[in-house]
Amino acid sequence: MKECVIVDGVRSPNGRAHAQKGWFRNKRPDELLTAVYEELFARNQQVRPEDVEAVFVGTANQTGMTNDIARLAWLAGGFPESVAANGICQQCPSGMAAIEHAARAIMCGEGDIYIAAGAEDMLHVQMGQGLDFPPRLTKRYRPEEIPMGPTAEKVAEHWNISRQDMETMAYYSHKNAAAARDAGKFKREIVPIEGELEDGTKFMVEHDQWIREDISLESMATMMSPFKPGGVITAALSSPLTQGACALLLMSRETADRLGCEYHLKYKGGVMTGCDPTVMGVGPIYAVQKLLQRTGLSIDEIDVVEINEAFASQSLACLRELGLEENAPFKKTNLWGGALALGHPLGESGARVVITLNNIMKTERPDARYGLATLCGGFGNANASLWERVR
Numbered sequence: 001m002k003e004c005v006i007v008d009g010v011r012s013p014n015g016r017a018h019a020q021k022g023w024f025r026n027k028r029p030d031e032l033l034t035a036v037y038e039e040l041f042a043r044n045q046q047v048r049p050e051d052v053e054a055v056f057v058g059t060a061n062q063t064g065m066t067n068d069i070a071r072l073a074w075l076a077g078g079f080p081e082s083v084a085a086n087g088i089c090q091q092c093p094s095g096m097a098a099i100e101h102a103a104r105a106i107m108c109g110e111g112d113i114y115i116a117a118g119a120e121d122m123l124h125v126q127m128g129q130g131l132d133f134p135p136r137l138t139k140r141y142r143p144e145e146i147p148m149g150p151t152a153e154k155v156a157e158h159w160n161i162s163r164q165d166m167e168t169m170a171y172y173s174h175k176n177a178a179a180a181r182d183a184g185k186f187k188r189e190i191v192p193i194e195g196e197l198e199d200g201t202k203f204m205v206e207h208d209q210w211i212r213e214d215i216s217l218e219s220m221a222t223m224m225s226p227f228k229p230g231g232v233i234t235a236a237l238s239s240p241l242t243q244g245a246c247a248l249l250l251m252s253r254e255t256a257d258r259l260g261c262e263y264h265l266k267y268k269g270g271v272m273t274g275c276d277p278t279v280m281g282v283g284p285i286y287a288v289q290k291l292l293q294r295t296g297l298s299i300d301e302i303d304v305v306e307i308n309e310a311f312a313s314q315s316l317a318c319l320r321e322l323g324l325e326e327n328a329p330f331k332k333t334n335l336w337g338g339a340l341a342l343g344h345p346l347g348e349s350g351a352r353v354v355i356t357l358n359n360i361m362k363t364e365r366p367d368a369r370y371g372l373a374t375l376c377g378g379f380g381n382a383n384a385s386l387w388e389r390v391r
């Protein structure tokens with residue numbers, strides 16, 4: 001089998017999906033996605049868009065502006081009609097599924113150059129918009145336990161995760177994200193895109209909107225759960241509603257060498273698995289266990305971890321069960337912050353965590369051999385992918 005390497009990864013800044021305050025409230029998701037493609041090709045001029053075998057785009061809610069965004073954004077951006085684009089829906093892991101589809105296609109020799117992307121706009125396309133649950137599903141599970149917030153409450157209760165530990169985690173997520181931003185660490189991955197302030201002033205957005213400068217344990221402690229009376233999952237312990245897009249350029253190693261592209265990670269393997277949707281957040285436990293079993297590695301051999309912080313409760317439950325981390329500040333996980341601070345544009349995040357992992361392993365942990373990226377997904381899907389240093 002061929003080897004699949006990451007040549008590059010680019011993302012939009014994550015904007016808050018807020019009708020008055022969101023910096024990208026007047027941008028469409030296809031515009032964010034095409035801005036990312038343009039940057040990817042501008043940075044990698046040895047690759048022409050027509051050389052791409054196919055484009056995979058993960059999006060959780062494929063309706064309205066994100067209905068077949070894979071093909072429509074590609075065409076709207078002026079890219080060649082001859083390149084196919086395939087939209088992938090697997091809820092939050094959609095972006096990682098896009099990477100996994102491309103990696104497998106490269107490894108089995110179907111093509112040599114792919115784009116794997118993710119895009120979501122939780123302002124213009126609301127979470128669950130147009131969703132019509134199968135009646136038989138609501139007989140199998142209690143309907144009030146299926147939405148995301150209640151699953152996070154249930155995980156906190158069943159995995160015994162204290163509110164204090166979650167707030168400490170949220171605190172460090174924001175602090176680490178702000179420190180990484182201020183040190184310019186996201187410059188390799190974020191393409192500046194024009195947005196606007198609340199008063200309508202236009203400006204170039206260069207970083208993620210949700211990172212809170214004023215994060216404090218005291219203020220978080222006073223917040224109430226919107227999901228359950230007396231619950232513990234507050235807005236501070238939930239990833240925010242977000243707009244964002246990202247894309248990776250993946251190639252067979254021989255093609256990357258032939259074109260003179262730089263790379264340092266190859267795809268070692270990936271799994272998708274499922275769990276009880278009413279505790280969907282713990283899916284990464286099973287995904288990572290399966291991945292380790294398949295690749296013959298132990299958890300101690302993993303040097304760097306990116307786990308999507310959909311909610312503080314589920315991330316902490318996963319990290320503890322897997323034996324990765326007990327409490328924040330983390331030693332090898334989400335070193336540049338996570339979705340609690342950076343945002344979580346559903347189907348985009350599974351690809352975003354791989355972009356960030358790639359950059360952390362290039363710049364901050366050049367000694368690391370194995371990197372793991374994982375995330376949970378609505379209704380109980382979870383994915384994990386493993387990346388190995390080759391240079």
Ligand SMILES: CC(C)(COP(=O)(O)OP(=O)(O)OC[C@H]1O[C@@H](n2cnc3c(N)ncnc32)[C@H](O)[C@@H]1OP(=O)(O)O)[C@@H](O)C(=O)NCCC(=O)NCCS
Nearest residue numbers: 092148149212219220226234235236238239240241310378
């Ligand atoms: C939790 C949730 C309902 C909150 O939504 P919301 O009520 O619209 O709230 P916002 O996110 O706009 O935040 C509201 C306020 O909370 C407060 N707040 C949020 N985080 C805070 C923090 N860390 N510290 C202090 N205050 C905070 C702020 O006052 C904020 O308003 P402001 O920034 O405009 O001043 C929403 O973010 C949500 O549903 N998140 C989960 C999304 C999801 O399910 N994703 C899929 C995961 S699988």
